[in-house]
Amino acid sequence: MKKLPIILIVILSVMNSYSQSVEDFKKLMSVFNQGADTKIPNALSKTFFNFIPNTDPNFGNKSLHVKQIVFKNEENIGLSAYSDCGAGGICESADLYVFSDDGQKIDSLINFEFHFGDCGHNHIQYCSFISDSLLIVINQNTNEDCMKDTIYSNLIKMEFIRINENGKFSKRTKKTINEKRPYYNLSTDLLINTDLIDKSKNELSIMRNEIYAAHGYKFKSRKWKDFFSNTSWYEPLFDNVDQLITPIERLNIEMIIKYENK
Structure with a gap:
């Protein structure tokens, strides 16, 4: 008989935790619905994107911002968020996380999109095509002399990322352009x-x-x-x-x- 109250306590604890998670996800969606560049509160950044802000004033990664709602269907939603890494030149990266409609993490792509660059080098990755079942990502790596406006090398690759019905990524294939x-x-x-x-x-x-x-x-x-x-x-x-x-x-x-x- 003593086991019954313990079981009830565990059940109630799980239910409360799930309810809180659902509420937090609603808050996250409210932030994303405000549009690109909106700052994501640190508590939500940590819970849903595993993001911990850097407290060192000499470095970036101090906060996470909305990139975009990448895709959304009846069962899953893909959200991307970016941070500035704080290095010289351009230094920005975005991660993509897939959630169920109640906020449970399904899959992720770290450094889904990024842009690193200075006067002699420019490396950018961006998503150029989005559907419920496919993402096409372009990766362009350029070495150049920005003072002379001269490009020495320009390597372009495409990656095709399939999205399963359960929201997980699979069948990643690449080709060079x-x-x-x-x-x-x-x-x-x-x-x-x-x-x-x-x-x-x-x-x-x-x-x-x-x-x-x-x-x-x-x-x-x-x-x-x-x-x-x-x-x-x-x-x-x-x-x-x-x-x-x-x-x-x-x-x-x-x-x-x-x-x-x-």
Whole structure:
């Protein structure tokens, strides 16, 4: 009989702890709903992002701020928050955490996005495509002379991060983007209207076909065979590359075609 009160106490303690966790998550969501750059209270930063502020006045990481609500569905929500590491130049990093709708941690990506840079080096990672099941992250590492506006090297990689139905990350694959392509950004970033509004029909056609050329498409027309054969990066490999076209490229192709048809 003595065990029963102890069991009840344990049950009540767990229920109270869960209730407090749910309330704290509601507070966190209220902060995120205020928008980017909003400071996250230290107590919530520690509870949900494992963030402990640096008390040394000579260093950064003094507080955590809202980056964005990366994705949200009926069961899960992905939240990213950033801090300034306080080093010279640009030094900022953001972590992504996935929570259930009641605030339980499911998975995380540390250094999901970041920007480290100074006059001679710029290293940036950012998410360029978001859906409920896929994140596409671009990592660009550039060595340059900012005084002469000269780029010595520019390495660009893409990472495809799948999101399972339970909110966990899986099937992370990477590929390198050839920066020698005139329009390599067609593979890394979604176009906006101002990117195309002043382009000629011929230039639009070149842009669209470059996407296929980047995947090694064997062009049937003499025009495009000759055009891309004169580049250093093109290698004809496949008769069909439809399965290789990424979601970003597919959306960009659709937008280019709209402007071609105007």
